[in-house]
Amino acid sequence: MYHRLLLLHMVQQAQILILDFGSQYTQLIARRVRELQVYCEIHPYNKVPTNLQNVQGLILSGSPHSVREPEAPQVDLSAFRGRIPVLGVCYGAQLLAQTNGGQVLPSTIREYGRALLSEIDQQNPLTQGLSPNSQVWMSHGDTIVQLPENAQLIAQTPSVRVAAYQLAGEQTFGIQFHPEVTHSTEGKTLIQNFVYDICGCSPNWTPASFVESTVAELREKLGTDKVILGLSGGVDSSVAAVLLHKAIGQNLHCIFVDNGLLRKDEFEQVLHSYKDMGLNVKGVDAKQRFYDALAGLTDPEAKRKAIGRVFVEVFDDESHQVTDARWLGQGTIYPDVIESVSVKGPSATIKSHHNVGGLPDYMKLKVVEPLNTLFKDEVRLVGKSLGIDPNILNRHPFPGPGLAIRILGDITPEKVAILQEADAIFIGLLKEKGLYDKVWQAGAILLPVQSVGVMGDERTYERVVALRAVTSVDGMTADWSHLPYEFLALVSNEIINKVKGINRVVYDISSKPPATIEWE
Numbered sequence: 001m002y003h004r005l006l007l008l009h010m011v012q013q014a015q016i017l018i019l020d021f022g023s024q025y026t027q028l029i030a031r032r033v034r035e036l037q038v039y040c041e042i043h044p045y046n047k048v049p050t051n052l053q054n055v056q057g058l059i060l061s062g063s064p065h066s067v068r069e070p071e072a073p074q075v076d077l078s079a080f081r082g083r084i085p086v087l088g089v090c091y092g093a094q095l096l097a098q099t100n101g102g103q104v105l106p107s108t109i110r111e112y113g114r115a116l117l118s119e120i121d122q123q124n125p126l127t128q129g130l131s132p133n134s135q136v137w138m139s140h141g142d143t144i145v146q147l148p149e150n151a152q153l154i155a156q157t158p159s160v161r162v163a164a165y166q167l168a169g170e171q172t173f174g175i176q177f178h179p180e181v182t183h184s185t186e187g188k189t190l191i192q193n194f195v196y197d198i199c200g201c202s203p204n205w206t207p208a209s210f211v212e213s214t215v216a217e218l219r220e221k222l223g224t225d226k227v228i229l230g231l232s233g234g235v236d237s238s239v240a241a242v243l244l245h246k247a248i249g250q251n252l253h254c255i256f257v258d259n260g261l262l263r264k265d266e267f268e269q270v271l272h273s274y275k276d277m278g279l280n281v282k283g284v285d286a287k288q289r290f291y292d293a294l295a296g297l298t299d300p301e302a303k304r305k306a307i308g309r310v311f312v313e314v315f316d317d318e319s320h321q322v323t324d325a326r327w328l329g330q331g332t333i334y335p336d337v338i339e340s341v342s343v344k345g346p347s348a349t350i351k352s353h354h355n356v357g358g359l360p361d362y363m364k365l366k367v368v369e370p371l372n373t374l375f376k377d378e379v380r381l382v383g384k385s386l387g388i389d390p391n392i393l394n395r396h397p398f399p400g401p402g403l404a405i406r407i408l409g410d411i412t413p414e415k416v417a418i419l420q421e422a423d424a425i426f427i428g429l430l431k432e433k434g435l436y437d438k439v440w441q442a443g444a445i446l447l448p449v450q451s452v453g454v455m456g457d458e459r460t461y462e463r464v465v466a467l468r469a470v471t472s473v474d475g476m477t478a479d480w481s482h483l484p485y486e487f488l489a490l491v492s493n494e495i496i497n498k499v500k501g502i503n504r505v506v507y508d509i510s511s512k513p514p515a516t517i518e519w520e
Helices: 001-012 026-036 092-099 187-198 207-222 233-250 266-273 286-293 301-319 336-338 376-385 413-432 485-498
Strands: 016-021 039-044 055-060 086-089 102-118 134-146 152-157 162-167 172-175 224-232 252-258 281-285 325-329 366-368 441-455 458-471 502-509
Touching: 016 026, 016 301, 039 336, 039 366, 039 413, 039 485, 055 092, 055 187, 086 092, 092 102, 092 134, 092 162, 102 413, 134 376, 207 233, 207 376, 224 301, 224 485, 233 325, 233 376, 252 266, 252 301, 266 281, 281 301, 286 301, 301 325, 325 413, 413 441, 441 502, 458 485, 485 502
Parallel strands: 016 039, 016 055, 055 086, 086 172, 224 252, 224 325, 252 281, 325 366, 458 502
Antiparallel strands: 102 134, 152 162, 162 172, 441 458
């Protein structure tokens, strides 16, 4: 279903198409293009869309593979070359060079990290405006030792002779460095040169334009059909609900499920927050159904799938309470889609998302996902343009499976209650001390270990809780938040003193990658 919605946007919106060869930086390329208010989409290199009507430029990503491998990822560019501009980044540049008669060999020196462009062709449209000795980020094991005969060298570094080139007679470029990462200090200039000047794109991908086009699409797609939407109180489902409400009004039926895995008092707070939004919301207490399904499960993926299955069952039950309901609305966003696609090479499944993909045959509802082309920060901007309460828009992301993936090991009501109390203290103090809005996501994790402690004159042997707080833009990458020591000491003291069953608090200082934001 999400492919159909993506194609609707593709038909209406001029765009840059990004082909993913598996680079960890592919999503950053998309972010940089969208920061220029130009719409773009990521597709696996082996699933090139057939509708290219409004594609104005093509970017080939990097890759963990080598173009010299016998089964190196390949793509037929005959539909693009000579018709629209093409930019190959790292692996993409090497692929273009090799397939046009150039030569790629293993690097004789380590080409990873910061480098300086010592020679730049200021007359070339791709590299114009770059400063002498502009810093760029290299990350490759192969290097282009010989350019194709029809290629023009446009940039190099002291150790990388071919840092950038253009194929003569066409707007096809290759760059050996990564302009999308912040370490390439003038990377935005280069991307802007390609997107604006070379591809001729205009900065018209705005929140307002997204709302206008999406509401129109939803009205056409849904007509007078009824839609059931699961609300969570978070940004994604809230924005999705308001978009659907603008399109179909009272034909939208919202359901908020208490799965027993929410934060402390969240069920009541969420229902209250939607009171004045004009949404038709029904609260459903399904705690026991989820606890029963999770009993004895310890594997993270098994827990996710069990929760997803029960969510579907609950929504199926509730859909029968709404006469002639035909659609299930979901707040799926673009990172969910990217991380859930599994193809050979670029997109191995990292984790399942219960809100991505199809539904079982017995559930006679089709899926509508109005946000599945947006990153998290873009969802917030759209929500702001819709006039949604800032308290909802600025709420930290919260995982669909809830506290089930913040309790390592099996799930019991007792463990949930312990974690709810610890989490409430952590989040409450973040807000009280003015740190909440400086953190992108925060929460507590209950570990499956116990440790020795001393309280008063008594020896204790109780649970350990880990605090997690990160800074990020869209969740694709994240750094741990450098919260003040005094604040962490206060949180630790409050949790240990007030939450029975916890006698030790630790702080997670891992970044993504290599770690993920959630522990499971």
